[in-house]
Amino acid sequence: MxxxxxxxxxxxxxxxxxxxxxxxxxxxxxxxxxxxxxxxxxxxxxxxxxxxxxxxxxxxxxxxxxxxxxxxxxxxxxxxxxxxxxxxxxxxxxxxxxxxxxxxxxxxxxxxxxxxxxxxxxxxxxxxxxxxxxxxxxxxxxxxAPLVSLVDLLWLRGRAGTPVALNLGGIANLTAPDGTAFDSGPGCALVDAAVRGLTGGRLHYDVDGALAARGTVHEPLLDRLLAEPYYALPAPKTTGKELFHLGHLRDALTGFGTLTAEDVIATLTRLTARTVADAVRSVGATEVIASGGGTRNPALMAMLGVELPGVPVRTSDALGLPAxxxxxxxxxxxxxxxxxxxxxxxxxxxxxxxxxxxxxxxxxxxxxxxxxxxxxxxxxxxxx
The missing domain is CATH 3.30.420.40 (ATPase, nucleotide binding domain)
Known part of the structure; x- marks a missing residue:
């Protein structure tokens, strides 16, 4: 058919x-x-x-x-x-x-x-x-959600080790071989919202991760963002832009003075990498197979690699399914x-x-x- x-x-x-x-x-x-x-x-x-x-x-x-x-x-x-x-x-x-x-x-x-x-x-x-x-x-x-988890389970069945399927869309989600699947938090949602807000709508996303690559992660802002209670909830769990929107970022920025757009974008990109990596580690993954729009962001993929030393991160293209x-x-x-x-x-x-x-x-x-x-x-x- x-x-x-x-x-x-x-x-x-x-x-x-x-x-x-x-x-x-x-x-x-x-x-x-x-x-x-x-x-x-x-x-x-x-x-x-x-x-x-x-x-x-x-x-x-x-x-x-x-x-x-x-x-x-x-x-x-x-x-x-x-x-x-x-x-x-x-x-x-x-x-x-x-x-x-x-x-x-x-x-x-x-x-x-x-x-x-x-x-x-x-x-x-x-x-x-x-x-x-x-x-x-x-x-x-x-x-x-994530509904693609069944397809991931069928697709990765029999693959050696503990391969995890990761989708880096607006919201990031993953599926482990034992069926554990959940939204880890923002994929590109906060980065996209910040880019639109900080450029007055001139840009809709961080093209080729260029803004993040020019910025420096602001550790106090990252720590405040990581304090969001959602990340500590047990699986199964789902989230969306009802939580991770521009207002969420504005609340987190309160009291930090003026930060450059590049530093904010770099920090949000690190937030995605960190929360995804935490989720990947929680299921004991030996391999990450990523798909979704976030895979086209070199800065995000590089940060994810840094956050997951020793765990290969590849895209689904390598296995024959276009990311x-x-x-x-x-x-x-x-x-x-x-x-x-x-x-x-x-x-x-x-x-x-x-x-x-x-x-x-x-x-x-x-x-x-x-x-x-x-x-x-x-x-x-x-x-x-």
Missing amino acids: RVIGLMSGTSYDAIDAAAAELTLEGEDLTLRPLGMVGEPYDGALREALAAALPPAATTLAEVCRLDTLIGQAFAAAAVRADRELCDGGAELVASHGQTVYHWVEDGRARGTLQLGQPAWIAEATGLPVVADFRPRDIAAGGQG AAKEAYAFAVLGFLTVHGLTGTDPVSTGARHPSVLGSITPGRGGLRLPPRAGAAPVRLVLA
């Missing part, structure tokens, strides 16, 4: 559309990557999305508008991926949507909201669409599992009471004809 996975992370800079040929034979689910296309958000849509995210106030009218516009943007990405990567032969779209709120109270996820109405994708492509993956796991008592598209491929896998009636969660990873078949299905133009239910869930993910 040819499946298009759609993903836009907490950095909300672009929509990634990855196409995969997926085949289930016995215990093996084989994934043949067909490529990825990226569709940057329209500038006005990105600004509207940023203006509506917590801790800002918004209206139901704006939520409705964003749900429609993001859905249309996802639809355009899916159409392009089908045309350019599948020669018009895609059979299914799996859309993560755009997370705008992850409701966590007292360490437990109570709800989650991803925008990007799947009806627009189904209408534009004519294909069935699996969307709204996270709520079912939360309804089952889980954190609803920039890994999450989009992961949701293509989850969509494939859903339409075959197979569960897409590991309760150890999310804290749920039981595994769940994820998502809701929007029929395509020709109605809804699901493939026969698969007999057994895959044990391994094999890259072709």
Whole structure:
């Protein structure tokens, strides 16, 4: 089955559309990557999305508008991926949507909201669409994240030692071979917020880690940031920009006087490296396989290497799965599992009471004809 996975992370800079040929034979689910296309958000849509995210106030009218516009943007990405990567032969779209709120109270996820109405994708492509993956796991008592953990477990099964899959998106998360999975804290979220704030919106992220490379880590500020209680919580746990936003940084900067933009960015980059390294050490990792936008930041990757002496840090590209598209491929896998009636969660990873078949299905133009239910869930993910 040819499946298009759609993903836009907490950095909300672009929509990634990855196409995969997926085949289930016995215990093996084989994934043949067909490529990825990226569709940057329209500038006005990105600004509207940023203006509506917590801790800002918004209206139901704006939520409705964003749900429609993001859905249309996802639809355009899916159409392009089908045309350019599948020669018009895609059979299914799996859309993560755009997370705008992850409701966590007292360490437990109570709800989650991803925008990007799947009806627009189904209408534009004519294909069935699996969307709204996270709520079912939360309804089952889980954190609803990190959902890619099941794919990581299948992919890394049998690899020597204790390999850890790390995603460096807006929020960083990791998965260990025993199923332990959690958000370690900010990936690029605070760095991106600081860059936008300190440059007056001229830049949206630290291009090539240049600002961090020119700065010096301010140790008192780093210590204050590390005192955030989230880092000490036990797994499973999840977080988001509801906590790690520009206001969080401004509070931490109180009383430090004027620091250069470069020093602030360097300190925030070290914060990400330190908290990720602490999380990696907590699971006894012997190897880190990283993916996500943060892998394109040389300063962050260098700091992570310093924080993890003796633990090799490589990107998923080295194992055949493009780091920039890994999450989009992961949701293509989850969509494939859903339409075959197979569960897409590991309760150890999310804290749920039981595994769940994820998502809701929007029929395509020709109605809804699901493939026969698969007999057994895959044990391994094999890259072709």
